[in-house]
Amino acid sequence: CKKWNKAFVGDIFTESQIAHLQRLSKLVDSLWKDWASQQQQLRERTTDPLPVWEDPTGAEEGDWTPLLLKDRIQEQEVQGRDVANTNARLRLKWAMDYWVALWFWPISEAASLPSRDTWLLELSMILGDLEQGISPELGQGSLFADTQPKQLAVDFSDKHGFVNVEKLKTEFDRLQQVEAVAKQIRPLHWDLEFADLLGSGGFDLIVGNPPWIRVQWDAIPILSEMNPRYYDKFNDPKYSTPRQEDLAQETNKKNILLEYSLATGIKAFLGSKFFSRIRLGGANLYRGFLVMNNLIGHKEGITALLHDVAIYEGKSTSEIRNHILPCSKFLFRFINQLRLFRDLKNEQRFEMSIFSRNLNNENPIAIFDLFHPKTISGCLEMHAQQEHSPPFGSKDSNNQWNTKSSGFRAIEINKEYIQACLGNTPEIEDYESQSDYGLLSLYDSRLVGPVSKLNNSLGSSEQISHNASMMYIEKTALKEGYIYRNEGFADNEEKVILGGPNILHSNPLGASCLPQVKNQRSYENIFLNNSFASSIPRTLFQKSSENNNSNNFDPALDFKKTGATRHSDLFRLCLRRRLNPNQERTLIPCIIPPGWSHVHTLISCGFENDIDLLWTCAISLSLPIDFKYRSSAKTDFFAPDFKELSRIKRPESSLLFKMILQRVLILSCITSQHKPLWDRNWPEINFNWLGDHYEFKEKGYPRV
Numbered sequence: 001c002k003k004w005n006k007a008f009v010g011d012i013f014t015e016s017q018i019a020h021l022q023r024l025s026k027l028v029d030s031l032w033k034d035w036a037s038q039q040q041q042l043r044e045r046t047t048d049p050l051p052v053w054e055d056p057t058g059a060e061e062g063d064w065t066p067l068l069l070k071d072r073i074q075e076q077e078v079q080g081r082d083v084a085n086t087n088a089r090l091r092l093k094w095a096m097d098y099w100v101a102l103w104f105w106p107i108s109e110a111a112s113l114p115s116r117d118t119w120l121l122e123l124s125m126i127l128g129d130l131e132q133g134i135s136p137e138l139g140q141g142s143l144f145a146d147t148q149p150k151q152l153a154v155d156f157s158d159k160h161g162f163v164n165v166e167k168l169k170t171e172f173d174r175l176q177q178v179e180a181v182a183k184q185i186r187p188l189h190w191d192l193e194f195a196d197l198l199g200s201g202g203f204d205l206i207v208g209n210p211p212w213i214r215v216q217w218d219a220i221p222i223l224s225e226m227n228p229r230y231y232d233k234f235n236d237p238k239y240s241t242p243r244q245e246d247l248a249q250e251t252n253k254k255n256i257l258l259e260y261s262l263a264t265g266i267k268a269f270l271g272s273k274f275f276s277r278i279r280l281g282g283a284n285l286y287r288g289f290l291v292m293n294n295l296i297g298h299k300e301g302i303t304a305l306l307h308d309v310a311i312y313e314g315k316s317t318s319e320i321r322n323h324i325l326p327c328s329k330f331l332f333r334f335i336n337q338l339r340l341f342r343d344l345k346n347e348q349r350f351e352m353s354i355f356s357r358n359l360n361n362e363n364p365i366a367i368f369d370l371f372h373p374k375t376i377s378g379c380l381e382m383h384a385q386q387e388h389s390p391p392f393g394s395k396d397s398n399n400q401w402n403t404k405s406s407g408f409r410a411i412e413i414n415k416e417y418i419q420a421c422l423g424n425t426p427e428i429e430d431y432e433s434q435s436d437y438g439l440l441s442l443y444d445s446r447l448v449g450p451v452s453k454l455n456n457s458l459g460s461s462e463q464i465s466h467n468a469s470m471m472y473i474e475k476t477a478l479k480e481g482y483i484y485r486n487e488g489f490a491d492n493e494e495k496v497i498l499g500g501p502n503i504l505h506s507n508p509l510g511a512s513c514l515p516q517v518k519n520q521r522s523y524e525n526i527f528l529n530n531s532f533a534s535s536i537p538r539t540l541f542q543k544s545s546e547n548n549n550s551n552n553f554d555p556a557l558d559f560k561k562t563g564a565t566r567h568s569d570l571f572r573l574c575l576r577r578r579l580n581p582n583q584e585r586t587l588i589p590c591i592i593p594p595g596w597s598h599v600h601t602l603i604s605c606g607f608e609n610d611i612d613l614l615w616t617c618a619i620s621l622s623l624p625i626d627f628k629y630r631s632s633a634k635t636d637f638f639a640p641d642f643k644e645l646s647r648i649k650r651p652e653s654s655l656l657f658k659m660i661l662q663r664v665l666i667l668s669c670i671t672s673q674h675k676p677l678w679d680r681n682w683p684e685i686n687f688n689w690l691g692d693h694y695e696f697k698e699k700g701y702p703r704v
Contacts (some may be wrong), residue, residue, distance in 0.1 A: 042073065076147050210288075499540050616646040
């Protein structure tokens with residue numbers, strides 16, 4: 001198939017092929033105009049007035065067209081049943097189906113794929129560019145539809161000739177394959193099925209909830225139809241032989257290949273040149289509908305769609321975001337806490353976007369963190385009338401999700417807001433061309449200014465030596481034997497492998513896994529006291545002593561000041577990699593001691609200087625920075641984020657700076673394994689500001 005695709009698409013078009021395509025294009029335009037005109041006439045002939053309320057146009061209920069006659073018109077003039085001369089709609093549909101079928105051609109039938117010249121020849125036969133030379137045989141149906149005015153049928157035949165696609169199917173086996181593929185995928189050709197509406201400008205109103213489905217090939221659901229046990233035990237060795245036997249059956253093999261062709265075809269189409277000017281940032285079906293909105297909607301129409309929030313996040317979706325934002329009228333972001341959608345998790349977010357291409361340079365208005373649609377109208381009314389009652393928190397006095405309205409909640413997506421989203425960047429002029437940002441989920445429009453000021457405080461010219469790593473990629477490390485699963489306590493700190501649930505805010509001893517881990521809830525919090533001073537948590541994985549050559553997971557270092565040669569030799573700032581804005585805190589940082597390792601659900605960073613480590617930890621613990629990440633569209637914390645945090649400007653007051661580092665030491669040094677970090681920095685810090693309440697001021701290292 002790849003070889004065919006390279007020749008079919010990649011080869012240079014010859015002059016004769018170009019001329020052939022131009023001729024077919026003119027023929028297609030002519031057929032489409034004829035069909036649009038005929039479709040409009042069909043609507044008028046088959047649509048009966050049915051006034052329910054007083055009609056301002058003054059139309060009255062008249063004689064109804066008999067239902068049997070409507071069905072016969074549909075069968076003959078639209079579907080072409082028992083009519084020898086194929087009508088304009090069916091000729092165009094066959095040409096469109098042929099083009100679509102090439103994306104989903106069965107792998108088992110790859111040998112029958114047409115060459116470019118063969119495809120053009122068969123399109124010419126379908127569209128009537130070539131004389132078919134076949135006359136209708138007696139008893140095989142009428143030449144024209146008997147429900148259609150005869151003169152119209154004769155004029156069409158004189159203009160476009162005679163084509164009998166049903167006859168062509170018997171002569172060209174490839175057309176039978178096209179028909180089979182079309183029946184399987186059932187493509188909707190908008191330009192054809194709504195030709196009269198699109199010809200007059202498009203739809204005035206589009207409302208929908210397109211599928212939020214990421215197109216990817218997954219064989220497990222298909223195999224599970226053969227044997228339900230494959231669903232959760234696909235990799236179980238005892239099912240290997242039965243699985244191979246099932247796959248060897250011809251019917252099962254055919255079904256899997258068909259499903260594979262379907263998944264790869266959709267993915268290839270969404271990544272094709274049809275969407276070349278709008279990179280979708282992933283083969284998700286709803287993003288295709290966002291693009292189609294501009295193709296089928298009237299320039300003065302309104303479109304309202306429910307969709308995932310991902311298109312407003314990061315670089316990968318910048319092109320589609322820049323395509324839809326200029327025509328966005330409203331953007332409402334919901335959190336599913338009130339279970340508006342039963343099949344979504346409570347904390348999942350989704351968008352309601354309302355588009356219009358006739359905005360007269362108006363800025364879009366956004367409302368974030370909504371729980372119910374009834375909040376929207378009140379917010380917009382109060383915003384328009386400049387009635388700004390104080391906004392409310394996420395929950396009311398009864399601890400229920402708050403659905404009250406406030407004018408402050410309506411935020412204009414203007415230059416100031418985009419500047420706040422962009423972060424620490426120079427002031428922009430052409431903000432509509434910016435791509436490296438995600439929309440901030442701000443609860444109050446008055447936060448836009450403070451967020452911009454916060455961004456301006458981020459960053460310095462100081463270069464800080466650091467090394468970030470996700471360490472053990474769980475699946476790979478297990479397969480290669482670097483780590484093994486064992487719900488228990490490691491023999492020593494060198495074997496500790498932390499997972500995401502093990503750490504809490506400023507606490508590397510946050511939780512221990514249960515003796516049997518079934519899911520992420522199989523963890524219990526650790527109650528800290530003196531007996532835990534030298535403890536290590538119970539973890540899901542431990543490091544293998546037999547296979548400790550883990551250069552790929554424990555990077556080598558060249559920190560001359562510390563003498564550390566590996567990432568795990570350092571005290572490191574460790575965070576949960578996945579960011580959840582619906583938790584009490586979005587960033588979950590702590591300092592882990594040397595020797596401890598972790599899987600890729602965490603990410604850690606070592607610094608050559610202890611002060612840099614403590615300062616970066618302090619910044620990640622702070623509420624303003626946590627708010628910055630909470631309101632951003634970031635869903636993961638990666639290595640570049642450490643650099644951004646570590647370079648935040650430090651306070652000019654040396655006393656204030658020391659007080660911040662002191663607080664980090666007190667919060668972070670909770671085990672005896674943190675003692676070296678405490679001892680190295682204790683003599684440099686004066687704790688007098690804590691007063692007499694600091695009970696271990698004179699006792700040395702406070703283990704807890």
